[in-house]
Amino acid sequence: MDHSMSTAMLRGVPEFRYLNADNVARYRAVMRFFYQEYQRLRYWLRVEEVFEGVKQWGILEDYTVEQCQADLEQLKDWRNLASRHDGGRAQTVEEYMRKKSQYVLTPYSIEIERMLQTLETIKGYGGSLETTYLDTIAECLVAVRESGGFFKEGEAAICWEKLYQAFKTMHENAADFIASMHSIQAEQMMATEAFLLMKDKLTDYLQHFIKGLQKKAYQIEGHLSKISPIVAETFVEHVVKDEMRKPRLEDSFSSEEMANSLQQGWQNLRRWFLVEGNEQSELVLLERATKETIAKVVRCAVRLQERKRAGISRKKELEYVAQWFDRLDSLNDAHCLAAYVFGLFPSRHLQGEDERTTDLADISMWNEVPKIRPVRSRSRKRLSRSEAEPVRQSGSRKQAARAVIERQLQEEREFVQRMAEKQQVRISELGIVDAKTRLRLLQWIGRCMGNGSRSFVTAEGIKVRLQLAQSDEMTTLVCEDGKLDMPDYTLSFDVPYKEETVHG
Structure with a gap:
């Protein structure tokens, strides 16, 4: 529970490397054997003792003494083990000089193996509340x-x-x-x-x-x-x-x-x-x-x-309550019974105009004039077959909408023809225009600016070209509903040539 921090706590921990190394199974087996012997109060172990102890478990196939020696040296480099020279049983100088060592667990490794052994038995958080x-x-x-x-x-x-x-x-x-x-x-x-x-x-x-x-x-x-x-x-x-x-x-x-x-x-x-x-x-x-x-x-x-009570039928209970209500003679008693049985109902907000018959503030709600509002059922079940409704006829409405659209298209065609007869129109020369003309001109300018060729072809086959204003020359387009400052564009119109068919 100490919240202090020092640089020593932030160092790397090489003692944990054997848990994720390539030969993790061999390292874990060697370390677990060392820890079991440590619990038996046997601390310093030779290579042969470690090799024989691990081989008895039968979990490492083709494991050799040379591999065991290499594993012990690697664990020593990772600070999991410490070693000392073992020369007590040497009979000659050559045997004494040959590298023979005994190994022991370091304090870090003891705590790591103790932690791993505890983790292996954990099946949940555990804990208890004891006073x-x-x-x-x-x-x-x-x-x-x-x-x-x-x-x-x-x-x-x-x-x-x-x-x-x-x-x-x-x-x-x-x-x-x-x-x-x-x-x-x-x-x-x-x-x-x-x-x-x-x-x-x-x-x-x-x-x-x-x-x-x-x-x-x-x-x-x-x-x-x-x-x-x-x-x-x-x-x-x-x-x-x-x-x-x-x-x-x-x-x-x-x-x-x-x-x-x-x-x-x-x-x-x-x-x-x-x-x-x-x-x-x-x-x-x-x-x-x-x-x-x-x-x-x-x-x-x-x-x-x-949830268990949700599937239980309460028909008998409700029938008993209904009979109880039926036996009451006073409306006030019925209100009291409803309050005890059902309690307060969830409030619902319904719109309506209050028809006040008196100005008394303490009049009971039961004496007010009821406001009748039809409420649609939210149930997905259709309790009764509804009458078939006739197919609505909307032909007249379609005809009226079609007439409006045709009138608009005719106005657009006439406007295009008027502009095409002029062959070239400059914004500064248009004079006062109405709102529809302004919207059509701006729409044409937008379509031309969106095209790389600065042109487009109308439905009537007339090609509209846009010429940009020279040196960003500005002008004012005067409309019936206001004035618009904009570049002095020039619109030119190309009418396709139609060949006449000669009979005779």
């Missing part, structure tokens, strides 16, 4: 507070190990359990009817944890708040002294580094239980997540029960 760890934490904090941070030799380290291990285990188990409740497997389980059998047990388990958390966690908050920074610092100093008394042959932390690590752990413990500043404590977040999990379990159970 017994809170009792251990409270007991250790009481000991620190009552002693003022002063402990006998060796007792401070034991108290810290017990305190922080309980805190760490409780936090990790709770986080894993909450995560398991939001996993895909849990979502699928909550969608089955088998979930209804364990719903009550799971809800009781979560509620029991909430009660224990609310009862014991606040006691821990009280103990932490009563432990002053001086007492905490004294306690940490005694823990450092106990740790430094332990003999260590390999490189270990200095007293300053160990004190900083312990101080960080103590701050993590305080931050988990106590609110500091505007940030919420991890305790509040865990309590909220547990309550949300309980609500999720209840929602899933209700959804499953509603």
